Amino acid sequence: DIVMTQTPLSSPVTLGQPASISCRSSQSLVHSDGNTYLSWLQQRPGQPPRLLIYKISNRFSGVPDRFSGSGAGTDFTLKISRVEAEDVGVYYCTQATQFPWTFGQGTKVEIK
Amino acid sequence: EVQLVESGGGLVQPGGSLRLSCAASGFTFSSYSMNWVRQAPGKGLEWVSYISSSSSTIYYADSVKGRFTISRDNAKNSLYLQMNSLRAEDTAVYYCARVRGGSYLDWGQGTLVTVSS
Numbered sequence: 449d450i451v452m453t454q455t456p457l458s459s460p461v462t463l464g465q466p467a468s469i470s471c472r473s474s475q476s477l478v479h480s481d482g483n484t485y486l487s488w489l490q491q492r493p494g495q496p497p498r499l500l501i502y503k504i505s506n507r508f509s510g511v512p513d514r515f516s517g518s519g520a521g522t523d524f525t526l527k528i529s530r531v532e533a534e535d536v537g538v539y540y541c542t543q544a545t546q547f548p549w550t551f552g553q554g555t556k557v558e559i560k
Numbered sequence: 561e562v563q564l565v566e567s568g569g570g571l572v573q574p575g576g577s578l579r580l581s582c583a584a585s586g587f588t589f590s591s592y593s594m595n596w597v598r599q600a601p602g603k604g605l606e607w608v609s610y611i612s613s614s615s616s617t618i619y620y621a622d623s624v625k626g627r628f629t630i631s632r633d634n635a636k637n638s639l640y641l642q643m644n645s646l647r648a649e650d651t652a653v654y655y656c657a658r659v660r661g662g663s664y665l666d667w668g669q670g671t672l673v674t675v676s677s
Contacts, residue, residue, distance in 0.1 A: 496667040496668065497605065499663055499664050540605055542605070548619065
């Protein structure tokens with residue numbers, strides 16, 4: 449199974465400041481079809497997860513442009529350019545390149 | 561508007577069974593693969609099972625293989641998860657999710673399954 453490792457696990461951030469979350473996979477996420485099926489999800493308190501970023505860097509419909517994704521192979525990053533109060537929650541990276549699909553442990557973003 | 565509504569959760573004794581349902585609306589259900597994902601209380605997300613749009617391809621997590629069965633009825637716009645031989649470690653909120661291209665496009669609100677004597 450592909451293990452997804454996120455760092456940090458907790459990220460206290462000042463409003464208006466940037467935040468960055470790293471995700472590393474135990475093997476390359478490049479699929480045989482050439483795509484890299486790495487996504488980022490946000491889970492606000494008491495809510496189901498929602499899709500933010502798919503295939504490394506594509507923002508999903510309705511996602512603010514302060515969220516961006518980057519990376520390749522086994523190393524990926526989610527960046528929030530200026531954290532807002534509504535960004536509080538847990539962020540997960542997830543891979544769908546190979547079954548079983550797996551998630552990172554989650555990174556809790558909170559306001560300082 | 562896409563809606564996914566899970567139901568069927570509840571309290572069950574170890575060794576018991578439950579059948580979860582997910583009613584889908586707002587999109588062409590028969591065109592999308594679907595997943596079940598669970599989240600134990602206070603824990604992270606765990607992928608449980610995948611079913612392709614035509615039910616031709618199905619996968620399970622090792623933790624549930626042989627005990628859980630995923631299925632769908634495209635005529636009824638519904639997804640199911642039959643859970644047998646339930647264990648305490650199956651206690652979780654179970655979400656159904658619409659997927660495409662390896663991405664979880666939409667999630668339901670979840671249904672809580674508690675396995676306890």
